[in-house]
Amino acid sequence: MNxxxxxxxxxxxxxxxxxxxDEQTINKMSAIFQALxxxxxxxxxxxxxxxxxxxxxxxxxxxxxxxxISHSLRTLRQLDLVRVEKQGRFAIYxxxxxxxxxxxxxxxxxxxxxxx
Amino acid sequence: MNxxxxxxxxxxxxxxxxxxxDEQTINKMSAIFQALxxxxxxxxxxxxxxxxxxxxxxxxxxxxxxxxISHSLRTLRQLDLVRVEKQGRFAIYxxxxxxxxxxxxxxxxxxxxxxx
DNA sequence: TTAATACATGAACATATGTTCATATATTCA
DNA sequence: TGAATATATGAACATATGTTCATGTATTAA
Numbered sequence: 001m002n003x004x005x006x007x008x009x010x011x012x013x014x015x016x017x018x019x020x021x022d023e024q025t026i027n028k029m030s031a032i033f034q035a036l037x038x039x040x041x042x043x044x045x046x047x048x049x050x051x052x053x054x055x056x057x058x059x060x061x062x063x064x065x066x067x068x069i070s071h072s073l074r075t076l077r078q079l080d081l082v083r084v085e086k087q088g089r090f091a092i093y094x095x096x097x098x099x100x101x102x103x104x105x106x107x108x109x110x111x112x113x114x115x116x
Numbered sequence: 117m118n119x120x121x122x123x124x125x126x127x128x129x130x131x132x133x134x135x136x137x138d139e140q141t142i143n144k145m146s147a148i149f150q151a152l153x154x155x156x157x158x159x160x161x162x163x164x165x166x167x168x169x170x171x172x173x174x175x176x177x178x179x180x181x182x183x184x185i186s187h188s189l190r191t192l193r194q195l196d197l198v199r200v201e202k203q204g205r206f207a208i209y210x211x212x213x214x215x216x217x218x219x220x221x222x223x224x225x226x227x228x229x230x231x232x
Numbered sequence: 233t234t235a236a237t238a239c240a241t242g243a244a245c246a247t248a249t250g251t252t253c254a255t256a257t258a259t260t261c262a
Numbered sequence: 263t264g265a266a267t268a269t270a271t272g273a274a275c276a277t278a279t280g281t282t283c284a285t286g287t288a289t290t291a292a
Contacts, residue, residue, distance in 0.1 A: 091240090103223060186269060
């Protein structure tokens with residue numbers, strides 16, 4: 001406990017720590033996972049992976065207020081997981097790229113495969 | 117705002133909502149992403165993807181208390197993202213399966229590719 | 233130009249989370 | 263047996279998060 005147990009090969013551990021992605025990368029990754037961790041945001045992403053939608057449509061689909069949806073969309077926007085295209089007074093949202101669809105599908109498969 | 121804007125095709129939206137994964141699946145997915153959202157837990161998973169490790173080794177590698185590491189490991193264990201194997205007084209942790217490695221790698225690539 | 237619609241945002245609140253501290257349990261060694 | 267080591271866990275605290283409410287801005291329609 002006081003730093004070193006019999007199993008610890010300190011130079012090896014140091015090497016492994018150096019192999020870690022840098023702090024900035026870790027931070028970005030945890031921010032992305034953080035965004036994917038909310039039921040509401042996950043549902044938004046699942047919906048957007050079916051077709052692009054305006055806020056109204058999302059509001060119709062989900063059982064939360066317009067405000068909550070907008071806040072969620074901002075989070076997703078700031079991480080570049082979704083993008084907006086303004087069409088008159090409508091804001092049409094779509095997935096930023098295929099990576100995000102893949103991420104979600106992968107997790108979905110993991111969950112459904114492993115629970116059977 | 118009062119439910120329906122001009123763009124909303126209600127039957128279509130209803131259909132899309134039915135295509136969503138069920139609540140239980142959504143919950144499990146958000147729980148997994150929730151677990152991946154902490155810097156400490158992410159680092160643990162990156163380390164374990166290099167080799168299986170005991171708590172002591174993780175303690176040597178990371179700059180947090182043994183207690184914090186144990187708590188993190190419990191979270192990961194409960195979601196079956198890591199597994200333990202007891203060896204005498206040591207608890208040797210390893211990734212539960214390849215899915216989790218893939219998930220992390222995918223996110224890592226997304227972050228590093230998109231920031232260049 | 234006024235009203236209505238679509239969306240965004242700040243404040244506030246209740247809840248959740250991560251960490252540390254203190255302590256418990258389990259295994260090994262003397 | 264008793265002490266040391268390795269790990270786990272409960273409590274507590276500070277911080278973060280998600281939602282709603284109230285309100286702001288921008289666009290369209292009348």
